[in-house]
Every structure is written in C-alpha cells, then in structure tokens.
Amino acid sequence: MDFQLSDDHRMLQDSLRGILTRHTGEGLWPALAEAGVIAALLTEDEGGFDGSGAAVALIFQELGRAGAALPLIPTMIAGAALAQAGHEVPEGTVLAFADAEPGTRYDRGVAIRADGDSLTGRKTMVAGAEDAAAILVTTADALWLVQPGAPGLTLRGYPMMDGQRGADLILEATPATRLGALSDFGRPLARGVLAHSAHALGTITAAVDLTLDYLKQRKQFGQPLISFQALAHRAADLAVEVEQARSAVVNLSGHLTADASLRDRHLQACKVTLGRVARLVAEESVQLHGGIGMTEEYALAGMVRRLMTADTAMGDADWHLDRFARGEPAWA
C-alpha cells in the first residue's frame, strides 16, 4: 500500500506547477507540449511515455487547481482511441471528442445515425472542435473518426461554462471512419473520466482553499466568519467531502488497468462522488462567501462554473449512479 507519488511524478508535478505559474492563455498549450506534459498523458504504445492513472490524475489536478481551460481531455481520449484503433495520432494539436447530443441527456445515437460510411445528425458541447485536427464521434454503439473539413460537416462555435470554446456539429451524410465498437474503448474513456474527475478535484481544492481564506479573513460582528459555528461546521463538512473526492480519484486511477468490471465500478463511483462533491463545493463556497462570491470579478466565479461542468461531462452523477446500482458496465 503506497499512496505517495513516484520520483518521476514528483518531478513532473514540479515542472507542471512551474509552467502553470509562467504561462496562461495561448502560450500554455505549446509550453505543456514542449515540457512533455501532453505526451505524459499517453502510453508508449500510444506515442507518449506514461499514460498511467497516477500521471493522468496528477496532471489534471494541477490544471484544475490552476484553472486552466484547455481541450486536453478530448485530445487525450481521442489520441488514445486513435492509437488503439491503429491510426496515426496527430502530434501537438487539439483533437476533439463529440459525445453529447441535444435533448437526450446521456443516451447516444438518438440525434445521430450511421449509414454505411457516413454519419447524419447532431452532436453538441464539443470542446475544441473548431481547432481540432481530428474529431471522434460516438454513435449508439460505435466510435467514428471524422475529418474537420469533411463534406456535410458544419460547426457552430460558442463559449462554454468552463472558459473553453465548444461547438455544435451538424453532420449531413458526412464521411466517417468506424474505429470500432464503443465497448472496445473502455480504457480511453475511463481515462477521460479520470481526467474530468481529477480536474474537478483540483478545482474543488482551489475553491475550498479560497473559501477558507475568506472565512478566516472576513470579519462580521467583530469576529472572523470561521468563528461562527454555523459556518465552521459547514467548512468542516466540506473538508471531509474533499477527502472523499480525493479517495474516489485515487480509486479510479489505481484501477485504470484493472478488469473492465472492476474498473467500471470505480469509474462510476468516481464520477458519482466527484459530481456530487463538485456541486456541493460550488454551492457551499458561494453561500459561505456571501454576496462577494457571486461577483464576476472575484476568483470564485470561474471556479464555480468549472465545478458545474465537472458533473455534466461524460455522464453525470445520476446517470452513473443508476448504472452502478443496476450493475451495468460504464458504457453500453
């Protein structure tokens, strides 16, 4: 039993923290690529050099803590899936993963259908699609590759809650390459859930730290807010839930390469826990701050929006809880 970071991962963490203090915005992606952080998300077979659960968890926790909004998760999922399907993985560039459909919550293949080697229908909330060198698209039971300039493909871009840009995809008999059955890609998808969860954990810790700082420093009735028991106990409950969230991420990262059934149970438990705790922290941190917590100017605003996206991506807590309760695998 050892929960410590390895020496390699400690170095990776140090270098990543350095980059995140020096770079923001447009310069961040190239800096991460140059430092090997992006390659660390993929295994050697996939053209990277790590790809372990521990590496994925630590990288996305740091990115979440720093508030970085990059389409790295779809890039990682798509990169791993392309490599697994024997396709070349475009290097140093954004890849997109089109999963959600309008009006169907988390059911796939309702708003989109495959017809031979082409896809017709809609996908939505596709992060990074406008810049992507390749777009992976899910249908009811399969995973497809669509080229960005493919005929019949229209993109409509917009800002997303977490600071990234997303897009709607409208496909009209758009040529696509079937990469395989969705169930064959359990591992890349699990890594995606781990990344979303670890990113949320990073954001959770940042939001809780900010809230605690505020409770200690802000005075009302002549006393710091943390000295009021009603607030102190809520802060204590948050601290307990943060540890639950951390453990759920540890569990999934430690079981990423386990048998599919065990891995999926930890995946579902992780997504349920992170979704629940992220929502709790978003709501409680605003309430514990009071009015200032609602202002756009204050750092909490962006954290709250990112926390709310954490639950929503790749199946929310309700969706995964239901499948966990039924003993179903993570993906159909």
Next chain:
Amino acid sequence: MDMRFTPDELAFRDQVRAFLQTELDPELARKVRLHQHLTKDDMEGWHAKLHARGWLAGNWPTEFGGAGWTAIQRHIFEEESALAHAPRIVPFGIAMLGPVLQKFGSREQQDHWLPRILNGDDWWCQGYSEPGAGSDLAGLRCRAERQGDHYVVNGQKTWTTLGQYANMIFCLVRTSTEGKKQEGISFLLIDMTTPGVTVRPIVLLDGTAEVNEVFFDDVRVPAENLVGEENQGWTYAKYLLTHERTNIAGVGFATAALDNLHRVARAQIHRGRPLAEDPVFASEIAAVEIELMAMSTTNLRMLSAAAQGQAPGIESSMLKIKGTQIRQRLDALTRRAYGGHALALPATGNEGQPQDADEVLAATATWLNNRKLSIYGGSNEIQRGIIAGALAKG
C-alpha cells in the same frame, strides 16, 4: 502509487482468516451478527483465544506483551474480524488504558496492570463523562482529595460502558479548581470493589443496559494509583483519544452492514420483484456503497501516512464523521428494507417475539443502538469543531 497489500500483508490476512475460521464459534458469530446480548463469558472467552494466539493487543509493542502490529495489520485484523462477526475486543483495557500506562505510567504500574489486562484478571471501564460534562469534558467535577497516602473520591461518572462487568475503572478526576479547567484534572485508577462505589445501569432506547452510572462516595484510592503527575490528566486523556484512532472509521463494520443490506434487499419482495431491483431503493444503496468505497480508501491513505511517520492531525475526526454517517445510513436502509415487518420491539427478555424475525429485530436493534455512533467519542459536532479549528489555523 500502489493500492495493493504487500505479500507480507496478504499472508497476514490469510493467517487472520484461518484463525477466525477455526477459533470463532459459529453460535457466537451468529449472536454478534444478530446484535444479540453477549455475556461476559462470551467476551472473555474470545479475549482468551486471542491472547493465546498473542493477538489480543495488536496495538501494543511486543515489549509489553502486544503483537506490535503495523497500522495496516491492525486494519486488516479489524476488517476481517468484523466481516466474520467476531466480538469486538473490549477497548477499555487494550485500546485505551494500555497505551496510556505504556506512555505515562510508572514501571511498577506497567508491570502490575498490563499483564492483568492481557490475561483477563482485570476488566476495565472508563470514567470520563459526567452528567454535567459530556462534550465539555474538561468541565468535569468528580473530585479527588489527597489525604495522606490516599485520594478520597466523591462524585459521579456516567455512560460507563460495560461498567457492570468491570472490577476496575480509570477516571478523570478533579484535583484542583485553580487555573484553566483543563489544568486541574488527574488520571486515577480505581478498584470498583472499594466501599463507596455504586454502579447503576442505564436502560437505553434499544432495551439494553450496556451503559451505567457510577457513583463515588468517600472512596479511598491508594495514591500509587495516580497515573503520571497530578493535574496532568488532561494530557493523558487526549493521548488516549488520539491512540484509539485506527478503527475509528469502522470500515469493517460498514462493509459487513453493506453485505447484509444487499442480502436483505435481494430477499425482500417489492412490487413482485426483489427490492434490490427497485431503482429508487437500489440507487440509495448504491450511493452509500460509493461513499464507503471512497471512505475505505481515505482510511487506508491516512493509515499509510501515519505509518510513514506523518503526525496525526484532523484525520481521525474526518473518519469519525464520515464513518458514522455511512454506518447510520446503512442501518436506516436495512431497517427500511424490511418495510412493515420492522415494527416489533427487539427482545428485552422472555416476553415473546414474532416468528422468523431474528434478523428484522436485529435491524431495529442496530438502528436504535447505533444512534450512539455520532454521539460517543466526541460527538460529530465536536469533531467538526476540531476540524474547523485546525482549518482556521492552517
């Protein structure tokens, strides 16, 4: 990162399982599983078997006759014991007093009292809470006055678990009223057969009388029964509380309760199908199971950090809160799973009980009795105060 047990730890787990398999009487395990009354003989018999194997005091160093287990080994033992429905080791001598004597007791006290804990000569109970000093423990008033080579004790203790079986009680007593209230407390060992000691049972809402009031009326206690220094008892009391931490999460108990809940939900019929297939109920079970999966790893992370020498902080408070929340949720779901069958009063004597209802009654008894989990050992609100206090400083 590696979430697996080491080969040594796995071998140890096999030894524990084999021991439980051969030594634990199935009838005794049945009583534990069904939350039925354990006699003093039941508990002492189990202690004796563990002592014969050298496993009664896993937390004690070998120099004092303990097993000298690591935190992970203790965790394995506690989890396997809970899953096998072994009686829990009565904590007062082994888990509480032993470590205090080893740290603060005199050589004479160690030589005299520690072997008697192991071989069962003494049954200890704990004299901490008083009617006016519960969560505010340092407000205690039970008074010990030095008169020559004796202390004379007057006052009352309460919530004394299994005090009816005990011949010895370790007490926090007030030896000074000067300065801060924490500074006038001493740690005294009292023979309960001394004239002036009266034990009176308190019947709880589950019908059992596992706790007692203990009254002291001019009780003369030899001065050599003072542990450490006079007026330093609060330090020892806090040490005792931190030392009792490994099993505070109760992962083994919660896992056993979850297994039982799954079994009950599969057996109970709801709308013509097993209750376990009802999506509303199943998702409630799933939610608490997911909490337990995370808490179990939180527990291991904290044990592992402690094993690597990190000073214990607020972890035990966190585990206390989450562990008791999970167990109380499991208890509530288990009783709910029985629906309209869970109306009878758990057995209090020979007044009869419904047919084939041992397990239903156990569910009710467990729900009632485990209200204590979030109250004892520092209520969950006290734990939140401790956590918040640390957060405010950090």
